Amino acid sequence: MIVGAGFAGLTAARRIARLPIQVTLVDRRNHHTFQPLLYQVATAGLSPGEIAAPIRWILSSHSNVEVLLAEVVDFNLEQKQVITKEHAIDYDFLIIASGATHAYFGHDEWEPLAPGLKTVEDALEIRRRVLLAFELAERRKVEESAAGNDATSASPLQFVVVGGGPTGVELAGTLAEIARHALNGEFRKIDPRQSRILLIEGGPRVLPAYSAELSRKAEEQLHHLGVEVRTSKMVTRVEPGAVWTGDQRISAAVILWAAGVAASPLGQKLGATVDRAGRVHVQRDLSIPGYKEVFVIGDLAALQDENGRMLPGVAPVAIQQGEWVAKIIARDLENQPRRDFHYFDKGSLATIGRAAAVAQFGKFELSGYFAWLAWLFIHILFLIGFRNRMIVMIQWAWSYLTYERGARLITGSDELPGWTEHESHAEKGRTMEPPISADKRRA
C-alpha cells in the first residue's frame, strides 16, 4: 500500500511495480500535480491539465498497480491495515507519502484571506483573485467616472506575497510580470503597471536555503522585475484587505501565503515522534521505529543528512526516497540486509520570473538568464507525459515572445475578501501606506 501520489509515492509505485508485488496506490485526488509548475497555473500561464495528469494514466502500463481514489484517515499498524473513510485495507508493506500543506503559524483563520499554493484548486483560487482584483479596480473607476467623479486619484492596486522561499519568490516575480506586461494596454481606466507587488519575508533574506550571494542576486532580480522586497518583517495579523507587520498596516487587494509548511496530519496517526512541523522522524532505512514494514517518505519524513542538516522538502529528496524504498523492499524479499538512505544533492534551482532565476550546484553558482534556461530545461524534462511537455513548451515559447498569458480565466465567485464596492477614497487614503520613494529605496 502506498498513500499519496506526489513525487515520492509515484516514484515508489513505479519502482515497486517491477517487483512481483501487488501495489495499491491511494490518493484523495485522481491526479498527480507537478508542484514545481503550479505557480504557473496560479499566474494564468498554464492550464491545470497541462501540469497535472491522472494517476491512473501515469501508471496504466503496470498491471500489478491498482489506483484508488480514497481518503486515508487512520492506520492500524498492529493489524496492518490502512483505514480510509469507507473501509479498511490490509497491507504487507506500507509507504506513507502524503506530503505537506501550508501552515499559518496557528492562525488558520487567515487561510480564506491569504490562500496558499499546494493544489490545483489553490492555484485556480489565486488566479481568480489576482485577475479579479484588476477587473474590480477598473470597474470602480468606470463607476466613478459614470458618477462624474473623474478627478479622484485612487491608490494603485497592491499585492502582498508572504514568505520569501522559492514559492513566494516565483509568485511575486510572476505577478510583477503580469502587471507590467501581460495586462499592459488592456485596461482603459487603470494602469496595471502602477500596481505594487510586495514580498514580505520574516527572515533576513529571501531564498534562505541558498547562499547569501544568491539571495542577494535573487533580490536584485526581484527589484528589476518590479517587486518590493521587505525582509525581517514578521506578519503579525491578516485581515480582509490588509496585512500587518508589527504596527504597520499594509493594504492589499490580494494576499498570497507562501510562508509556512505543515506536514500532513496523517503523520501524527503513526505513534512515532514528529518534529515541530509535524514531520515523522524516520530511521535511516526510512522506516519508523518498531515497524520495519512501515515507511514514511517525501515531505512527510524528517531525516538528517550525514552533516546533521535536515533534508529539505523538495522533489529530488522525495524521488530518491521513493526509489530507495523500492530497493529496500526488493532486498527484504531476497532476505538481504537493508541499507541506509543517502541523499545525493544534484543542486537546486529557483525561478524568479522571466529570464530570472538562481541555481546552486555544489560550489558552482549561477543566476539570471542562464540559471533560468537551466531551470526551464530541467522542469520541462521532468514534466510527466510527452504531450504535456510539448504543450507547455509551446505555451512558454509563446508567452516569452508575446508576454501574453494563455489561461486568464476567472471562474467561480466574483467577490474578493476585503474589497468593498464603494470604499470612500478618503478612507482608503488614510489606511494605505505611502509608496516608498525611489530615493528612500536607494538609501
Next chain:
Amino acid sequence: MIVGAGFAGLTAARRIARLPIQVTLVDRRNHHTFQPLLYQVATAGLSPGEIAAPIRWILSSHSNVEVLLAEVVDFNLEQKQVITKEHAIDYDFLIIASGATHAYFGHDEWEPLAPGLKTVEDALEIRRRVLLAFELAERRKVEESAAGNDATSASPLQFVVVGGGPTGVELAGTLAEIARHALNGEFRKIDPRQSRILLIEGGPRVLPAYSAELSRKAEEQLHHLGVEVRTSKMVTRVEPGAVWTGDQRISAAVILWAAGVAASPLGQKLGATVDRAGRVHVQRDLSIPGYKEVFVIGDLAALQDENGRMLPGVAPVAIQQGEWVAKIIARDLENQPRRDFHYFDKGSLATIGRAAAVAQFGKFELSGYFAWLAWLFIHILFLIGFRNRMIVMIQWAWSYLTYERGARLITGSDELPGWTEHESHAEKGRTMEPPISADKRRA
C-alpha cells in the same frame, strides 16, 4: 453599450470599434467562451484555457472599446441607462446579446441532479461527475473485495444524456469514446467498456434541425460508437441517481441535461414581447419596437426568416447579427435609412464523436469521416487566438492518434448525487433496468 460577450456581442464590438464611437462591453465573466468546443472541456479533451479567452485580450487592440466585468440587472430605456448590480451607465445605442441558458421545463430542482452545459464552470462540473463515477465504481469494487465479497456482479455504470440536439449528441458520442477507449486498461476491478451511455430524446429523432436522412445517419454513428438512442421518450422526473420516462426508471451514475433552452432573463426587462423560451421579438432591423436605439441580437433574439421559420440559436446567426447591427449604427451616423437583416445560411454541422459527424450545406449532405474533418477544420479556424488554435490542434492530433484525453482532472467535491457508498446490490439490482439484449436491439 453592449451587454454580453458571446459571438453576437463580441462581433458587434469588433465591428463598431471601427466607427468613431466609444464602446463599452459588459459581461458577467472576464472571458469569451467558444461554446462549440465546450463539450470537449466537459469530456476532458481540452482545458478551459484552450477554448476561452479573456474578453479584454481579444479586444485590446481597439482603444475605443472598454471592457467591464459587471452583472447587468435591469434597464431604464427612457433614461437610456443600463443598470448593473453596482451602478447605472448611460448609453446612446444599446445592444443586448446576453444569450440563453438551459431550461428544465419548469423543474429547476433538476439542475443539481442533471447539469447542463453553457459555461466553463458547467463543463468542469460535468467533467468532475463523469470521471468521478468511474473512480467511485472502482472504489466500491475494491472495498467489496477487501470485505471478501468478490463474487458480486454489480451492474455496469450507466450515463444518461437528456436531449438529442447537437449538444446531447456530441456529449453522448464523446462519453462513449471515453468509456470505450480513453479509460480502457486503466482500471483493475471495473471495465469501463461495459458502461452504458443512453441518449434520451423527446422527439421522434435526434438532430431534429437536420434532414431525416442525416438524423438516421447520426443515430447509426451513435450506435456504432456505443450509444443507445431512445427517441420519443419524454423525461418526466429526475431524482438522485435516476431518470424517469413515464413509468420507466433508468438508473444513472451521471445525468447530463441538453434538452431545453431558455433565453437570458434580461430579455423580459425590456417591456417588449417575448416568445415561450423568453426570446425577445425583434424587428427586421434587430431593434425592439419603440426604441430604435435598442437592439437585441444572438440567442436572445426571436426573428423569423423570409420563409417564416425561426432563426436557430447558433453561432453563424449571432455573428451575422453582430455584423449587421454595426452596419445599421454606421448608417444611422450617416443619416442613411436602416436596412433589414437577412440571415445567409452557409450550412450546418454537428459532430458526434471520433470521425463521426453530419453536415448539411443547402441540399448537399455529408456524414461520417469527411463531415467530421469539415467540422474540425471550421471549428479550429474560428477558434479565437492563434496560440489556442495551435494547441487545440496538437491536443486533438494527439487524442486522435492515442485515444488519450489530456485534461482528466477531478477538482472540487468528491461526491455524486445519488451515489451511496455501501448501496446493497439486491437494492441496486431491483432498481436497475435490465440491459437491452443484442437480439432485442436488432429487433
